Amino acid sequence: MAPILILDPGHGGVDPGGGTNKLFVEKEMTLAISLYQYRRFQELQIPVAITRTDNDTTLSSEARTALVRNSGARCCISNHINAGGGRGSEVIYSIHASAALPRLIKDELEAAGMPNRRIFTRTLPNNPNLDYYYMHRETGSVETVIVEYGFADNPLDAEKIQLDWRELAEAVVRAFCEYAQLAYRPPAPSAPGSGENGDMPEWKRDAIDWMYEQGLLTTEDWRRQPDQPLPLWAEAVVLKRLYEKLRTPG
Ligand SMILES: [Zn+2]
Incomplete structure (x- = not known):
């Protein structure tokens, strides 16, 4: 065809x-x-x-x-x-x-x-x-x-x-x-290539959730690519936030 x-x-x-x-x-x-x-x-x-x-x-x-x-x-x-x-x-x-x-x-x-x-x-x-x-x-x-x-x-x-x-x-x-004029359906949440992570192990999810709970990561977008490295500037932001947190406990 x-x-x-x-x-x-x-x-x-x-x-x-x-x-x-x-x-x-x-x-x-x-x-x-x-x-x-x-x-x-x-x-x-x-x-x-x-x-x-x-x-x-x-x-x-x-x-x-x-x-x-x-x-x-x-x-x-x-x-x-x-x-x-x-x-x-x-x-x-x-x-x-x-x-x-x-x-x-x-x-x-x-x-x-x-x-x-x-x-x-x-x-x-x-x-x-x-x-x-x-x-x-x-x-x-x-x-x-x-x-x-x-x-x-x-x-x-x-x-x-x-x-x-x-x-x-x-x-x-x-x-x-x-x-x-062809029928369109949005991607299924766990469809291959849809970018979702339905089968991500719990320990990975927990670790990522912790970053957000601690305020080390704030942009929700990063959650959608858990296996991608952060760009250097984002790593720097995370480390700076952690440093500030440790310097001023509570
Ligand atoms: Zn080109």
């Missing part, structure tokens, strides 16, 4: 992508987002394909667009993280396509807490009849949308992506289902 949608994790292999910072590498974050969406579309029984499934695969622009062009899919979502100074998501679509899907993606990402910077099309400087981005220009009749989830070099965007990339990925799943 031909896929309705093909997902494209941006970059990969020797190309890490520019949307990289101290928290994540673009090619790895776009793969995590894409694999999450891939599993979710499968759960929803929506035929889906993907251009790469590991971080070692290098795809030339020719190979990548050929995969999309020959996939038989109606749509392609190409996942990226932006860089270069800005705040919020961007959705880029073809000059030959409508803004309907980009608008839904923008709305759903906003609802998931990521502001939108713009949705736009862009043409080649020397040819107003051709798309600027090869993912639009070389993917034939497939309706390709490039989603930039936020700016790696903006601290607010970067932290939001690092903490909530599953929610942002899910927002795009919701938008696509709405656009293609």
Whole structure:
């Protein structure tokens, strides 16, 4: 059965992508987002394909667009993280396509807490009849949308992506289902890839609860990624709070 949608994790292999910072590498974050969406579309029984499934695969622009062009899919979502100074998501679509899907993606990402910077099309400087981005220009009749989830070099965007990339990925799943008029169900709490931790051992949960009871951690977001390391600044905050606590008992 031909896929309705093909997902494209941006970059990969020797190309890490520019949307990289101290928290994540673009090619790895776009793969995590894409694999999450891939599993979710499968759960929803929506035929889906993907251009790469590991971080070692290098795809030339020719190979990548050929995969999309020959996939038989109606749509392609190409996942990226932006860089270069800005705040919020961007959705880029073809000059030959409508803004309907980009608008839904923008709305759903906003609802998931990521502001939108713009949705736009862009043409080649020397040819107003051709798309600027090869993912639009070389993917034939497939309706390709490039989603930039936020700016790696903006601290607010970067932290939001690092903490909530599953929610942002899910927002795009919701938008696509709405656009293609396919039945959408939210992820089951313990579904694989949903980011929940239904089977976390009690001793882990107790230890995490203790951090919150003691006021060492206050942001609820950390609870959702119990197996992820804290960034250095957050560790510093925890240690500082502990130090203050020990200096002023009671
Ligand atoms: Zn990119």
